[in-house]
Amino acid sequence: MKKYHPGATTIANPGIAPAACYQDTADILVTFEGPYSAYDVATRPAPYQPQAWEAAYDPQRIWHLVYDVPDATALAKVVARSKANNAGYVYVTDDVLPNPWDRLPPYQAGQVTAAKGSGGATPATPAKPTASQVKATGLRLSWTSAAYPGVVGYDIYQGSVKIGTEANFTPSATVFDVAGLSPATAYTFTVKARDKAGKVSAAGQALTVTTAAASASAPTVPGTPVVSDVGPTSVKLTWAAATDADSGDYVAFYDVYRNGVRELSLPGTLTGVTLGGLTPNTSYGFTVRARHTTDRASAQTATVSATTTNPAPITNPTAAVSNGNAVYTATFNLPYTQRHVFIDTDANYQTGWSVNQIGAEFMIENNTLFQKTGASTDWSWSQVPGVSPLVSTDNGRYQWSVPLSVLTGSGNVQKVVFHGTDGSRNDYLPAVTLTTR
Incomplete structure (x- = not known):
């Protein structure tokens, strides 16, 4: 059906309560078709109950058909029951077998009104907690x-x-x-x-x-932090959990200190954290303490020291031509907020933006390509439309690709400078040369 009429709404009626595997066989499933006596709570000891999967299913995909419903009062009960049963569609009639669907019921208008309203029924009362x-x-x-x-x-x-x-x-x-x-x-x-x-x-x-009485004692001291995954601007700390001296309270927080100053507070369910924002090639001391919800705290752990690494800021720069594109690649070893590729398309440092002994006519900033405008001494650039140069980032290794046809210039040699900044530092590499043809 969907093959020949892809926009059609399909309705499936298996004739019995379907298993969960039928959920995707049609847009709407008829999960109940039967008499009022089998549907209403008051008419039988064990009224119809949907299967568990139906309760979490989209109600707009469930339809119930109920016949032999004698009057408008019973109609209201059925509509209310259908909502409790998570059915988004319900049709009710007073007609009976062998064909209960061959005419409209006399209370059709009331059926519409009841369906729009609340149905009058409320959920059953939950058990005592x-x-x-x-x-x-x-x-x-x-x-x-x-x-x-x-x-x-x-x-x-x-x-x-x-x-x-x-x-x-x-x-x-x-x-x-x-x-x-x-x-x-x-x-x-x-x-x-x-x-x-x-x-x-x-x-x-x-x-x-x-509630229990306030704890009479502080939690035990957590285990001394263990340092791992040391990088230029971050370290990872893990520690053994603290315990409670009595049952009156529980460890709600861990306070992490850096060089004697509280850096942050973590939920008591966490026993590890990666601290960022550190300075490369710098030594730090870390301690941890446990704290109850009433702020009764343990002593701080013994201090653990860690020295951040000091890698070269930008490494392994390359520039190459591939399938009519200029491809620029470099590894950025620090968490810069902006990464730039300055491109001198005529290899003339006297034209374009002067940076690290080149004159750049184009600049890539993260995933945007710009072309230099205005005087060479002005920081004025216009975005080049239709170009998204960033190809990939993998563990600090960035690659950009720009069609050579976009990088207009008067020569066949480019000079390329890679740059990274976080607002407080600026790191440049010496120019890389690219022969374009």
Whole structure:
């Protein structure tokens, strides 16, 4: 069908509840076709329940067909039920077998109104939450999903204040971590379910829990940091985790110090960091301390020293001709914010922008090609349209390619200078010569 009518909307009705593997066989799947008695909650002990994959599926790709629906009151129930079942389309009729689809029902107008409205039903109430990992300033709430089909999330309340939401991705226990509490204090929590239409259930049974008393002692000292991956402007630090002296609190932060000054604070779940912004060929001392949520902190670790490397700023410059293009390549060993290739197309230092003993008529800045305009002493350039010269970057190795037809000039020899800057330093290489023809 799609082959001959690529713009058509396809609808598949397997006749039974399809398996998840049918999801991509059509634009819309009919996942229920049957009587009111099999669909409505009140008419049978075990009403129709969608499969788990349907609850997370796009509702605009699910259609339910329900027949033998006696009146407008039952119609409203079916429409509400279809929304809870995550069906984006529903058709309801009072007609019966053998062909319940051969006429419109007398309440057709009401069907449209009900479909546009909320349907009147709200999600089922979630179960009472339970608390675990109860500390002085936080805890974890968990609860079992309620009425999983159609429920897209939960609202968590601390007293009468909503403190967060949690998505409903699986028909199993859902969790929410609460922080910012006070030690030895009683709190009450409830959970409400929310469906795709925005309807919210009543609050589930309340849970009251008292946080632990404040920790009487600081966390242990973390392991001495280990230095690795030392570069010209960065080092990596890792350390063994600190532990709690008692159960009243937990390690919430690690403070990392550079030369005695706190550089940053990390979540207590992390035991490593790469520090950047360092200066090449410079020695640094690093320490780490652990800290509770109540700011009770351990002593700092022993100091570990590291000296950043001092590589040549720019290395391995090349310029060559390939398939009618000028190809420029160099390795930039520092984290420059701008990388330039200055191109002197007539090998005459007296024309163009004067830089490192060449006169550049063109300049590549990162991934943009510019042509010199105005006086040679003015920093004035115009972007060359339609050219994106940057070909690749691999571990600091940059390559650019520009059609020779774009690089207009009077000679067949180019002089090329590579340059890198971070705003505070400028590094140039001596000119590289390229014979273009």
